[in-house]
Structures are given as structure tokens and as C-alpha cells.
Amino acid sequence: MDYFDRFAIPHPSPAIYASMVAIGLTMIAIVIGLTYFKKWGYLWSEWLTTVDHKRIGIMYLIAALLMLFRGGVDALMMRAQTAVPDNKLLDAQHYNEVFTTHGVVMIIFMAMPFIYALMNFVVPLQIGARDVAFPRLNALSFWLFFMGAMLFNISFVIGGSPDAGWTSYFPLAGNDFSQSVGTNYYMLSIQIAGIGTLISGINFITTIFRMRAPGMKLMKMPMFTWTTLITNAIVVFAFPVLTIALLLGTMDRLFGAHIFSMTNGGMDMLWANLFWVWGHPEVYILILPAFGIYSEVISTFSRRNLYGYKSMVASIVIISFFSFLVWMHHFYTMGQGPLSNSIFSITTMAIAIPTGIKIFNWLLTMRKGKIKFTVPMLYSVGFIPIFTIGGVTGVMLGMASADYQYHNTMFLVAHFHYTIIPGVVFAMLAGLTYWWPKMFGFMLSERIGKWAFWFIAIGTNVAFFPMFFTGLDGQARRMYTYSEATGFGPLNMLSFVGAIGLAIGFALIVYNIYYSVRYASRDIGSDPWDARTLEWATQTPVQSYNFARTPQVDSIEALWDLKRNGKPVFQGEIEKIHMPNSSGMPFIMSCIFFAWGFSLIFSMWIPAIITTIAIFACMAHRSFEKDDGHYISVEEIKATEKDWEVLNDENR
Amino acid sequence: MSELFPRKQVMGFVFSLVLTAAALTVYFLDLSFMAAMTVLLATAFVQAGVQLVGFMHVGESEDRTMIYMNIFYGVAIALFTIFGTLLILVWDM
Numbered sequence: 001m002d003y004f005d006r007f008a009i010p011h012p013s014p015a016i017y018a019s020m021v022a023i024g025l026t027m028i029a030i031v032i033g034l035t036y037f038k039k040w041g042y043l044w045s046e047w048l049t050t051v052d053h054k055r056i057g058i059m060y061l062i063a064a065l066l067m068l069f070r071g072g073v074d075a076l077m078m079r080a081q082t083a084v085p086d087n088k089l090l091d092a093q094h095y096n097e098v099f100t101t102h103g104v105v106m107i108i109f110m111a112m113p114f115i116y117a118l119m120n121f122v123v124p125l126q127i128g129a130r131d132v133a134f135p136r137l138n139a140l141s142f143w144l145f146f147m148g149a150m151l152f153n154i155s156f157v158i159g160g161s162p163d164a165g166w167t168s169y170f171p172l173a174g175n176d177f178s179q180s181v182g183t184n185y186y187m188l189s190i191q192i193a194g195i196g197t198l199i200s201g202i203n204f205i206t207t208i209f210r211m212r213a214p215g216m217k218l219m220k221m222p223m224f225t226w227t228t229l230i231t232n233a234i235v236v237f238a239f240p241v242l243t244i245a246l247l248l249g250t251m252d253r254l255f256g257a258h259i260f261s262m263t264n265g266g267m268d269m270l271w272a273n274l275f276w277v278w279g280h281p282e283v284y285i286l287i288l289p290a291f292g293i294y295s296e297v298i299s300t301f302s303r304r305n306l307y308g309y310k311s312m313v314a315s316i317v318i319i320s321f322f323s324f325l326v327w328m329h330h331f332y333t334m335g336q337g338p339l340s341n342s343i344f345s346i347t348t349m350a351i352a353i354p355t356g357i358k359i360f361n362w363l364l365t366m367r368k369g370k371i372k373f374t375v376p377m378l379y380s381v382g383f384i385p386i387f388t389i390g391g392v393t394g395v396m397l398g399m400a401s402a403d404y405q406y407h408n409t410m411f412l413v414a415h416f417h418y419t420i421i422p423g424v425v426f427a428m429l430a431g432l433t434y435w436w437p438k439m440f441g442f443m444l445s446e447r448i449g450k451w452a453f454w455f456i457a458i459g460t461n462v463a464f465f466p467m468f469f470t471g472l473d474g475q476a477r478r479m480y481t482y483s484e485a486t487g488f489g490p491l492n493m494l495s496f497v498g499a500i501g502l503a504i505g506f507a508l509i510v511y512n513i514y515y516s517v518r519y520a521s522r523d524i525g526s527d528p529w530d531a532r533t534l535e536w537a538t539q540t541p542v543q544s545y546n547f548a549r550t551p552q553v554d555s556i557e558a559l560w561d562l563k564r565n566g567k568p569v570f571q572g573e574i575e576k577i578h579m580p581n582s583s584g585m586p587f588i589m590s591c592i593f594f595a596w597g598f599s600l601i602f603s604m605w606i607p608a609i610i611t612t613i614a615i616f617a618c619m620a621h622r623s624f625e626k627d628d629g630h631y632i633s634v635e636e637i638k639a640t641e642k643d644w645e646v647l648n649d650e651n652r
Numbered sequence: 653m654s655e656l657f658p659r660k661q662v663m664g665f666v667f668s669l670v671l672t673a674a675a676l677t678v679y680f681l682d683l684s685f686m687a688a689m690t691v692l693l694a695t696a697f698v699q700a701g702v703q704l705v706g707f708m709h710v711g712e713s714e715d716r717t718m719i720y721m722n723i724f725y726g727v728a729i730a731l732f733t734i735f736g737t738l739l740i741l742v743w744d745m
Contacts, residue, residue, distance in 0.1 A: 335745065
């Protein structure tokens with residue numbers, strides 16, 4: 001019996017049993033549905049084995065939206081629990097698990113796949129490439145992320161969720177204080193997803209350096225491509241630190257090492273240090289693609305070219321460098337002296353300068369523009385004031401001496417939600433709405449989209465602004481309840497109301513997708529927003545090979561020049577196109593990784609050894625496999641292209 | 653015949669063996685901690701350089717500027733991280 005005890009939930013509650021039943025029923029429904037509609041073959045050949053960057057992008061998107069709702073439910077539970085003093089909705093342990101999974105899911109399994117969804121779909125199209133540089137690795141990246149996310153998500157029904165916070169600080173996360181397998185889930189599922197992200201980073205850097213259309217020099221790349229390049233550079237430099245930190249943490253958890261323990265020469269503070277050496281660049285990994293999306297959207301809907309292109313590029317490069325020099329501002333209060341606190345205080349404030357440059361560039365892009373307030377533009381315009389509140393409070397937190405007052409209070413929680421929600425969530429929703437017609441061939445309803453925007457924008461402020469006050473009054477974060485005498489009650493109730501507003505906003509987005517699938521016009525052409533960059537210069541839905549003829553580019557806004565100035569982009573004869581073959585190996589290998597992670601989490605050594613060997617066998621198989629891809633013939637391309645008006649020099 | 657002989661590679665190989673042997677002496681000789689770490693760090697960095705130049709052909713392709721920039725950036729980030737960590741956890745604790 002002992003053996004099976006660790007698979008049980010340490011702190012069961014009716015909600016968890018209900019979730020177990022719901023998960024079981026959903027899985028049965030999926031299996032029955034796929035069998036009934038005879039979709040297993042379609043699922044396998046068109047999705048599970050695909051190496052097409054557009055399909056992978058869409059799968060990232062679906063995963064990200066699912067995780068958004070999972071993390072969102074966690075958030076609602078937290079706000080419901082703290083809405084009134086001495087609430088009994090969740091007990092302390094359950095609350096710990098909920099805030100931990102909320103943080104991990106939102107950062108690693110929602111925001112990361114969301115940015116990779118848009119990068120995957122948009123970047124190869126924007127630079128005029130047929131796919132990413134390593135299509136099969138790209139599939140592996142996605143499936144590793146997906147399996148990591150699934151592994152993390154089963155934690156709350158098998159063995160218990162991690163409960164040491166999303167930062168998982170030692171010694172709390174060590175075996176002495178976190179005895180359930182929860183933190184093992186944290187270490188291994190993030191490790192698996194992180195490997196996928198690191199592979200993506202290498203893949204996108206290579207793609208952008210090697211596969212740009214002829215004539216697209218680095219300084220002629222669209223802004224989203226620039227931010228993607230710099231983001232992935234940060235990924236490649238920052239993620240190895242996380243990999244090692246998680247590996248060391250796993251050693252402590254599974255094999256009784258003393259790297260982060262307080263005894264036997266261990267150094268618990270080293271975890272916090274390593275975590276934030278990765279964690280702070282991670283913040284910029286999330287925000288830079290968002291800046292790229294805003295640049296595209298603001299320029300498109302202001303009918304103006306982007307103001308200060310060169311300073312935009314310079315500021316993202318500077319941000320990427322500075323992002324590695326500020327990590328200590330996350331733990332000013334850990335006990336180090338004023339020298340290091342002062343140094344990191346100064347670097348922290350310095351990073352606000354390039355960010356400020358970008359804000360002014362967007363404002364100047366809108367100046368004298370013919371602004372169209374579409375949904376993506378609303379999110380972009382709404383971002384500026386809300387993000388600025390987050391930025392200003394960030395500078396307040398950046399002052400080391402003042403931080404002793406703010407540290408670990410709700411003030412901090414308010415600050416980082418004020419940056420992450422407009423900085424990442426607004427950007428992802430703007431990008432989603434903006435590129436949706438390219439992905440699916442119809443537009444999302446603008447009317448419902450605007451309602452959703454206002455609910456989300458107002459909900460964000462109502463939910464998080466009160467936290468600045470309760471934080472300054474001394475409400476600590478991660479506290480599962482408080483007494484009525486503290487006086488935090490009314491403002492927390494207001495936060496809960498804001499959280500409900502946010503929930504309504506996201507529900508409206510789901511309804512919008514449903515509504516638009518049913519009623520939206522499919523006859524929208526290939527360029528419904530009258531946009532400026534190359535991804536709109538191809539058919540909708542995009543052909544598997546993206547462009548029949550390789551585009552020739554000589555400006556930042558190739559499509560705009562084609563439309564307004566008649567500069568030819570597609571020239572020459574159609575030639576046969578070389579494309580990569582689909583492969584089931586990334587999916588199979590990632591499933592083995594899932595089994596490997598699960599075995600290690602529960603210290604099942606024999607399955608762990610078998611799956612480790614199987615992972616290496618998959619890599620060996622890849623080394624000896626002969627796969628030259630396939631060609632799409634000229635006749636087939638002409639047949640595909642016949643149906644649509646090619647945007648070429650004859651037509652314009 | 654002499655131009656067919658991979659002189660540079662053989663020299664590099666011998667040199668990397670010498671460096672490995674030099675690093676190995678730390679184990680056998682009874683050096684002080686400072687001296688041992690100095691020997692290890694010095695041989696490690698020279699070794700990395702030998703490998704990059706001799707066997708990974710850095711500087712032989714057209715995009716060498718990018719490769720050098722990348723290495724420089726990587727080294728800079730690594731040094732900032734290491735010295736930052738030392739500052740935070742050791743020197744200023």
C-alpha cells in the first residue's frame with residue numbers, strides 16, 4: 001500500500017475530485033468523438049506528425065488558450081478566497097498550490113506558447129521563407145512543450161501540485177519542507193518544456209539569419225521579426241541557466257544532494273540567484289515579442305510607417321543586454337550589502353530608458369496618423385497607459401531602499417500584473433485578432449471584440465489597482481486569508497469584482513470565436529487590414545509552401561510598397577519547391593519524455609532507465625534516418641495558385 | 653606532400669593534450685587552492701580557444717564577424733553572471 005500512497009492527493013477536496021471526474025470524462029469524450037467521426041487518421045497525418053510552421057503555430061495557440069483558462073480559473077479561485085476576511089473556500093495548502101500553479105501555468109505554459117504560436121505562424125511568412133530552418137526540430141519543440149505542460153497539469157490529480165510558489169525557493173522547496181511529489185513535478189515538467197523552448201530559440205535565430213528573402217537586410221526586417229530574433233537570442237543565453245538550476249534542484253529532490261540545502265555546505269540562496277538569472281531575462285522574452293506586435297499593429301492602423309525604426313532596434317538590443325544585468329532586484333532583501341543593492345538598483349533604472357524610447361516612438365507613430373480603432377489597435381492603445389503605471393511602479397520597486405517596504409506585498413503583485421497583462425496578454429490578444437484572418441480565413445467580430453476589450457481593460461484596473469493600496473498597507477502576497485481587523489476586506493472584494501470582469505472578457509473572446517466561426521464572412525481576401533508586411537502577400541489560408549515565388553524585398557514594408565508604389569515583389573518563373581516530410585518521431589519522442597518525467601517524479605527507477613535509453617534510441621534513429629524531403633511540382637503549384645489573384649506585377 | 657599534411661590540426665591536437673596534462677597535474681601536485689584554480693582556469697580558457705580556432709574553424713567562414721560577436725556576447729553574459737553571483741553571495745554578503 002505504501003507504494004501507491006504517493007500517487008494519492010495529499011490534500012484532497014471535493015473540487016479536486018470533481019476535476020478528476022471532469023478530466024476522465026473529457027478524455028473519454030475525445031476518444032469517442034475521434035473514433036465516431038473517424039478522425040484518428042486525420043489527426044495523426046495532418047497534425048500530430050506535421051512539421052509545417054503554420055500548423056505548429058496553431059497547435060501552440062490552442063495549447064496556450066487552454067492554459068490561459070486553466071491559469072485563469074486558478075486566479076479566480078484566489079480572488080474568491082481573499083474576497084472576504086477569514087474565508088473558508090480554500091484551505092492554506094490548497095491556496096498554496098493554486099498560486100503556485102497559477103504563476104507557472106501563466107508564465108511558462110500560457111505566455112511562452114502564445115508568443116511561440118505567433119512567432120511560428122508569422123515570422124517565416126514575414127521574412128518570405130517556406131518554413132523555419134529546422135522544421136522537424138520545430139515539431140519537437142512544440143511536442144516537448146506540450147508534454148511538459150500536460151505533465152504539470154496532471155499534478156493536481158496525481159500526487160499533488162507544487163506548493164512552494166512559482167519561484168519555488170529553497171529551502172521551502174526542498175525535501176524537508178515540501179514532502180509531496182509536487183515540487184518534483186515543477187522541476188521535471190518545466191525542464192521538459194524548457195528544452196523545447198531552447199531548441200526553438202536556436203531554430204528561430206537560424207531561420208532569421210539564414211532564410212530571409214533576397215534583399216531583406218537585417219535593417220529591413222519588420223519589427224516583429226526583429227523582436228523575435230532578439231527574444232530568441234535571450235532564450236539561448238538565459239534558458240541554459242534554468243536547465244542547470246532545475247537539474248541541481250532535481251538532484252536535491254530525488255537523489256538527496258545538498259546543493260540548495262541549508263546544511264552540509266549547501267547554499268539555499270543560490271537557487272534564488274540562479275532562478276532570477278534566468279527569470280529576469282524571461283520577463284523580456286515575454287515582453288519583447290509583445291513590443292514587436294504593437295509596432296506592427298500601431299503602424300498598420302495609424303496608416304504610417306513606424307517612427308524611429310533604428311532607435312526601436314537599438315532599444316531592443318540594449319534591453320536584451322541589460323536584461324541580464326538586473327536579476328538581483330528580485331531579492332534586494334535577502335541580506336546582501338548596500339554595494340550590490342546599489343549596483344543592481346542603477347542597472348534596473350537604466351533599463352527603463354530604452355523602454356521609454358519605445359513608448360515615445362509608438363506615440364509619435366500615431367501622431368498625425370489616420371488611426372482606425374480596430375480591436376488590435378484598441379489593445380495597443382490601451383497598453384500604453386496601463387503599462388506605464390506598471391513601469392512607474394517598477395521604478396519605485398527598483399529603488400533598493402524603498403523595496404524593503406514593498407517587498408513581498410500585494411504592491412509587488414499589482415506591479416507585475418500591471419506590466420504582464422498589458423505587456424503580454426493585451427499583445428497576444430492584439431496579435432491573435434490581427435493575424436486571425438491569416439490563420440483561419442475569417443475575421444473575428446469587431447463588435448464582440450470591443451466589448452471583450454473593455455471588460456478586460458477595465459477589469460484589469462479594477463482587479464489590480466486596489467492591490468497597490470492594500471500592499472502599501474501591509475497585505476503580504478501569498479497569504480491565504482486575513483482577519484477583518486486588518487481592513488483589507490473591501491479593497492479585496494473590489495479586486496474580486498475586477499477578476500470577474502476579466503473572466504467575462506475572456507468568456508466573450510471564446511464566444512467571439514464561436515460566433516465568428518458560424519457567422520463571419522469567408523470572403524475577406526488575403527489582406528483584410530490593408531497591412532504592410534509580407535505575411536499578407538500570400539493566399540488565405542496560406543499554401544503549404546507559403547510563397548509560389550520567392551519574394552524580392554527592398555524595404556521594411558514590402559507589401560505597402562507593392563500596393564502603393566507598384567514595386568514588384570514576386571518575379572520570375574515558378575519553380576519546383578523543396579519541402580520537408582512529416583514525421584511522427586517528434587511526437588513519439590515527446591511521449592517518451594512524458595513517461596520519463598513521470599517516472600522520475602515518482603522515483604520509479606526502472607521505467608526511468610528504460611525511457612532514458614528510449615530517448616537516446618530516438619536520437620540515434622534520427623542520426624541514421626535518410627530523409628531528403630519532397631518536391632512540389634510546378635503543375636501542382638500552378639493549380640493551387642490559379643484560384644487566387646496573385647499579387648504580382650501584372651495585377652498591380 | 654607537405655601541403656597535404658594537416659600540420660595545424662596535429663599541432664592543435666598535441667597542444668590540447670599538453671594542456672590537458674597540465675590541468676591534470678593539479679590533481680597530483682599538492683598545490684594551494686589559489687594556485688590550483690589559477691592553473692585550471694588558465695588551461696581551460698586556452699583549451700577552449702584552441703578548440704574553437706583549431707577544430708571548430710572559427711574565423712574561416714564569411715560570417716566570422718557574427719560568430720565572434722556571438723562568442724563575445726556569450727562570454728560577456730557568462731562573466732557578468734559569475735561575477736555578479738560572487739558579488740551577491742560572497743563578497744557583499
